[in-house]
Structures are given as C-alpha cells and as structure tokens.
Amino acid sequence: MNFTDSPSAHAEIAGTVQDHVDAARLAASLAALARFGGRDDGGVSRETLTDIDLAARRHLIEQARALGCEVSTDDCGNLFFRRPGxxxxxxxxxxxxxxTQPVGGKYDGAYGVLAGLEVIAALNAAGVETRRPIEVVSWTNEEGSRFGPGAMGSSAFVDPGRxxxxxxxxxxxxxxxxxxxDAALTASADVPRLPMPRPMAACVELHIEQGPVLEAANVPLGVVTGIQAVRWFRVDCAGTMAHAGTTPMAVRRDAMAVAVAIAxxxxxxxPRDAAAGSNELRLxxxxWTVAPNSVNTIPGHVSFTVDMRCLDDAALDRAEAALRAACVRxxxxxxxxxxxRFFHRTPTHFPGTMLDAIERACTRASEQAGRAMPMRLTSGAFHDAMYLADHCPTAMIFVPSKGGISHNAAEDTDxxxxxxxxxxxxxxxAELACR
Structure with a gap:
C-alpha cells in the first residue's frame, strides 16, 4: 500500500493495519515468552539480566529478525527492533x-513488547510501508526488583548521565x-550498539492496567491521560531500648508508639471511603524496620517508608506538610x-494530540468488537512512558486486569x-508513522 500524505489516507492505512492484527499469533507469542521463567502456578519469574532474562532477550531478537527488523541495543542494554520507513x-x-517481579505474571511489560512486534507483523501482512520507521523497544530493568531503582533503561535512555x-x-x-x-552486552555482541538518547517522533506504550477500574466499568480499552505524582519518604523514630516487663509505661521512650501515632x-x-477519582490521595x-525486634524489649528504633501518590501535586504538598508536622508533634x-524525602516525581500529563490519536484507535477497535467505548483514566503505577514523556510526545493504552491483580502469578487479562x-x-x- 502506497503512502499518501493526508489525514484521511493516514486513517485508512491505520485501519488496514488494525484489521491485520492476528489474535492467534499474538497469543502464541505471549505463551512462548512466558515459558522463559514460567512457574508451575502460571506465573513468571524473570528478573532483569538473569540467565533466564538473557535467554528471553535472545528469543526476542530472533523473533524480531524473523519479522525483518533491524536489531540494536545501547549502553543500558535496551533492545530496539526497527522496521524501516x-x-x-x-x-x-x-x-x-x-x-518481571520475582513472582510476576505473563503480561506486565511483556504484553507491550510482544504487541509491538505484532504491530510489525500486521504491517507486514497488510503490505503497508509507513513514512517513518517504527521501533519496538524492550527496556532494561523496569521492575527494579533485582536492582534499584526501577525504569533504569528508559530513564537512562532519556538522561544517559544516570x-x-x-x-x-x-x-x-x-x-x-x-x-x-556488561555480561548481557557481551552476550549480544552480534547486536549493533546505538547512542543514548536518539530522537523519537512519538512513543506509545500498551500495558495491562494493574488496577480494577476498567474491569469494574466493563470497558476493554483505556486512554491513559497521565501518571500520578509520587513522593517517597523515610521516617526514623528513636527511643530507648528497655525491658518490657520492668519498665513502667509512664517512663518509656517507645519508638514504636511514636511511629504508630504518626502512622x-x-x-x-x-480515608478509605473517599471517592476513588484521579485526584485521590493514596498512601x-x-x-518497616524495628530494632531490636525482640518480643520482650521496648523498641529503641523504628523506621518506615511512606509512599504518597496523587495526580494533584498540591495535594502532595499538603500531605507532606502534614507528615512533617506529625513527626514534630x-x-x-x-x-x-x-x-x-528520598524520591520525588511530579505528575506526568500526556499531550492532548496523543490522547486524541489513541482515542480514535480505541474507538474503532471497540466499535468493531461491539464493546463499550474507551474511557480515560490515570495510571497509579510507574511506567517507562513516564520518562519518555520528557523526551517526545508520549501516551499509553490500558487493557483490563482481572481483579486488578498484578505483580502476582494470578495476574490475568482476557x-x-x-x-x-x-x-x-x-x-x-501506524497513523503516527504516516505523519
């Protein structure tokens, strides 16, 4: 199919590519990758840069090359599969x-990579040549479960100094x-290495929701408007260790009592009965660390972490002020x-032009399937798109998670x-690549 530079032609080409997505091919691809680190309980254990992860990376490289993609990597081990334009x-x-997490599911992250390769397969099947190249990426260490912090690959791609x-x-x-x-890069010595960062026209990340909103609404597709702001704190409470049986309550300096009062x-x-909206404060x-962590000793030191999230940064300002006041009191x-405060990320708001493009795509898919129209929602979890949004126009698509469950072997999506x-x-x- 030849490229024509008009919005109506872009929409026609995008629809053709959408119609060539193959459900059986996608399902087989998901099942094949899930065997790398697959568990008897149906989950997957594939932490970053382990031998299992390196084998899965080689599998993805071979799959991409079979689709005619050029494969490359960078200094953080991110894999890129490029279909020329x-x-x-x-x-x-x-x-x-x-x-994955130490015990994760088959879809968290992996779905977005394999759906990207399915897009390449659909483009090939439709005989479509886009104006721009299309690249599918598999970022290194998004989960952060083996090495912290998470989202290393995407954040280093945007800011190599990290x-x-x-x-x-x-x-x-x-x-x-x-x-x-270094061991991973050596194992993929046949893959050319490219610099970080590189210009990108746009970025779209498809992901399972990892929450209950879409399922509760019986809506199959979500247009993600942004990602909540987050602040992480460490609170340390000091007291005096003493005998639990001989020290009167009136003279105790109990670090746990202080920590519980702040908590x-x-x-x-x-409050748990507040409306669960996009500006809901989540704490x-x-x-928790307790010392000496003994059944019959008054705690002399307690530390705990606080995770605060909200799309409204002003609400986090108020919550942080309340935390600090409680600690003094x-x-x-x-x-x-x-x-x-040891981590702070402001809200991510995806641009309206990207949201409109995704809504058109989701609407056409939903209409053809006879399903409810897409809804807009906010992500409460970190995603690589959070960092890519600092680099190029970016947005996300969500599909439902059964029971809202993720980071769990029971993670599932229809x-x-x-x-x-x-x-x-x-x-x-396809529409973006035609522009």
Missing part, C-alpha cells in the same frame, strides 16, 4: 519491558548492575524523629481484551 526520520516508538550511578547498584547477592549489564495521622489523610506505609525529643489492545496499538502506531 520510506524516509529516515525519527521513528515512532512502542514497547515496554520483559523483566547510567554511571545505576552501574553501582547491587542486588541482594552482591552482584553489581554494571557487571550484569495513624497519615492514614486519616486518605502506603510499606517497609509526636517526637519525644527534638531529634527523636527525622523524615527524609484474551479478547489483549487482542483489542494490540489492535488499538496498531492503529495508533
């Missing part, structure tokens, strides 16, 4: 990540990320409670909804 312009990028810091990250076994990365005030900031007190001495998501992605990527 009529002109050597900045490409349209799609994809996600193939690494890579030097990331290389010193160490996993629980004492392995440096830099050493594991109760925090939980009151985000998680996720990691409950401290039993001037230096007995300290609070440190096959028809996985198919519709790939169809929406195909239309969006």
């Amino acid at each position: 009529r002109e050597d312009l900045p490409p349209v990028l799609t994809g996600s990540h193939a690494d 890579l030097a810091i990331y290389r010193d990250a160490v996993d629980p076994a004492g392995v440096r990320f830099g050493d594991a990365l 109760q005030e925090l939980y009151a900031l985000a 998680t007190l996720g990691r 409950h401290a039993q001495a001037s230096d007995a409670v300290t609070v440190e 096959a028809t909804e996985l198919f519709l998501g790939a169809k929406a992605l195909a239309y969006t990527v």
Whole structure:
C-alpha cells in the first residue's frame, strides 16, 4: 500500500493495519515468552539480566529478525527492533519491558513488547510501508526488583548521565548492575550498539492496567491521560531500648508508639471511603524496620517508608506538610524523629494530540468488537512512558486486569481484551508513522 500524505489516507492505512492484527499469533507469542521463567502456578519469574532474562532477550531478537527488523541495543542494554520507513526520520516508538517481579505474571511489560512486534507483523501482512520507521523497544530493568531503582533503561535512555550511578547498584547477592549489564552486552555482541538518547517522533506504550477500574466499568480499552505524582519518604523514630516487663509505661521512650501515632495521622489523610477519582490521595506505609525486634524489649528504633501518590501535586504538598508536622508533634525529643524525602516525581500529563490519536484507535477497535467505548483514566503505577514523556510526545493504552491483580502469578487479562489492545496499538502506531 502506497503512502499518501493526508489525514484521511493516514486513517485508512491505520485501519488496514488494525484489521491485520492476528489474535492467534499474538497469543502464541505471549505463551512462548512466558515459558522463559514460567512457574508451575502460571506465573513468571524473570528478573532483569538473569540467565533466564538473557535467554528471553535472545528469543526476542530472533523473533524480531524473523519479522525483518533491524536489531540494536545501547549502553543500558535496551533492545530496539526497527522496521524501516520510506524516509529516515525519527521513528515512532512502542514497547515496554520483559523483566518481571520475582513472582510476576505473563503480561506486565511483556504484553507491550510482544504487541509491538505484532504491530510489525500486521504491517507486514497488510503490505503497508509507513513514512517513518517504527521501533519496538524492550527496556532494561523496569521492575527494579533485582536492582534499584526501577525504569533504569528508559530513564537512562532519556538522561544517559544516570547510567554511571545505576552501574553501582547491587542486588541482594552482591552482584553489581554494571557487571550484569556488561555480561548481557557481551552476550549480544552480534547486536549493533546505538547512542543514548536518539530522537523519537512519538512513543506509545500498551500495558495491562494493574488496577480494577476498567474491569469494574466493563470497558476493554483505556486512554491513559497521565501518571500520578509520587513522593517517597523515610521516617526514623528513636527511643530507648528497655525491658518490657520492668519498665513502667509512664517512663518509656517507645519508638514504636511514636511511629504508630504518626502512622495513624497519615492514614486519616486518605480515608478509605473517599471517592476513588484521579485526584485521590493514596498512601502506603510499606517497609518497616524495628530494632531490636525482640518480643520482650521496648523498641529503641523504628523506621518506615511512606509512599504518597496523587495526580494533584498540591495535594502532595499538603500531605507532606502534614507528615512533617506529625513527626514534630509526636517526637519525644527534638531529634527523636527525622523524615527524609528520598524520591520525588511530579505528575506526568500526556499531550492532548496523543490522547486524541489513541482515542480514535480505541474507538474503532471497540466499535468493531461491539464493546463499550474507551474511557480515560490515570495510571497509579510507574511506567517507562513516564520518562519518555520528557523526551517526545508520549501516551499509553490500558487493557483490563482481572481483579486488578498484578505483580502476582494470578495476574490475568482476557484474551479478547489483549487482542483489542494490540489492535488499538496498531492503529495508533501506524497513523503516527504516516505523519
């Protein structure tokens, strides 16, 4: 099919590509990758840069080459699968990540990569040549479960200066990320290496929702408007270790009592019966350390982390102020409670032109399937698109997650909804690549 430079022609080409997405081919591709790290409970264990992950990377390279793609990598081990266009312009990028949590599911990340390769297969089957190249990416270490932080590959691609810091990250076994990365690059010595960053015309990431909103609404496709802001804090409470049986309550300096009082005030900031909207404040007190952690000793030190998320940064300002005030109020001495903010990411708002393109794609796919029209929603989880949004026009498509479950072997999405998501992605990527 020849390229014609008009919006109506772009829409016609995009529709043709969407109609060539093959459900059986996509399902087989997902099943094949899930065998790398597959578990008896149906889940997948494929942490970044392990031997299993390296084998999965080789599988993806072979799959992409079989589709006629040029394969490349970069200094952070990100894999790019390129379908050339009529002109050597900045490409349209799609994809996600193939690494999982220690116990993850078959679709978190992997679905976006394999749906991107299905778009290439659909373009080939339709005989469509786009104006721009299209690249499918598999980012390195999105999950951050083996090496922290997460989203290393996408964030280093956008800002290569981060890579030097990331290389010193160490996993629980004492392995440096830099050493594991070098081994991965050596294992793919047949893959050319390209610089970071490179210009991109646009980026579209398809992902399972990992939450309950789409399923509850019985809507198969979500147009993601943005990603919540997040702030992470570490709170340290100091007290005095003493005997649990001999120390009167009135004279105790109990670090746990202080920590619990602060925690109760925090939980009151985000009542569970509040309406679950895009500006809902979400709080998680996720990691606790107690010393000496003994059944019959008053805790002398307690530390815990606080994860605050909201699309409204002003709401996080108020929540942070409340946290700091609570720490001062409950401290039993001037230096007995300290609070440190160790991560802060402002809200990500995807551009309206990208949202409109995705909505057109999702609407056509939904109409053809006789399903409800797409809805707009916000992502509460980090995604690689969060960093790509700093680099080029970016947006996301969500498909439902059964029970809202992810990071779990029970993670699941209906096959028809996985198919519709790939169809929406195909239309969006093809239309963008015609521009």
